[in-house]
Amino acid sequence: MQSVPKGWTHSNEERSLKIGVxxxxxxxxxxxxxxxxSMNGSSITGFSITVFKEAVKLLPYDLHYNFVPFNxxxxxxxxxxxxxxxxxxxxxxxxxxxxxxx
Numbered sequence: 001m002q003s004v005p006k007g008w009t010h011s012n013e014e015r016s017l018k019i020g021v022x023x024x025x026x027x028x029x030x031x032x033x034x035x036x037x038s039m040n041g042s043s044i045t046g047f048s049i050t051v052f053k054e055a056v057k058l059l060p061y062d063l064h065y066n067f068v069p070f071n072x073x074x075x076x077x078x079x080x081x082x083x084x085x086x087x088x089x090x091x092x093x094x095x096x097x098x099x100x101x102x
Contacts, residue, residue, distance in 0.1 A: 016064040017083040021049070023069045031087035033069045042069045052086045 021044055023033040029047055036043040044067045056063050070080065 016066050018068050018081070019052070019065050020070045020080060020082040020085040020087075021067045022085075022087045022089065023071045025088045027088050042067075044069065046087075048086050048088065 021031055021033060023042075025031045025033075025046075031044070031046040031048045034043045034045075035041075049067070056065070065083075067086070068082065
């Protein structure tokens with residue numbers, strides 16, 4: 001009987017996943033990116049961010065990631081070197097040729 005893989009181990013040499021977050025989302029309840037001068041970076045909050053973080057906690061392995069705010073359009077974001085995206089992004093037919101949706 002074969003078992004289903006439960007994830008992978010993360011060595012110190014591996015990089016964290018780059019998760020794109022649209023800075024100018026249509027609904028700030030889902031994703032809200034603000035500049036946090038005290039942290040010298042961005043504060044990223046909202047329902048979509050909370051759901052993503054809670055889903056990662058349920059994984060049977062550690063998943064290292066960094067949120068990367070993106071200021072361009074959604075179409076420009078799919079052309080970036082990102083491992084994923086979180087936010088109020090729309091699933092459009094022509095984007096299926098560029099990215100995988102889940």
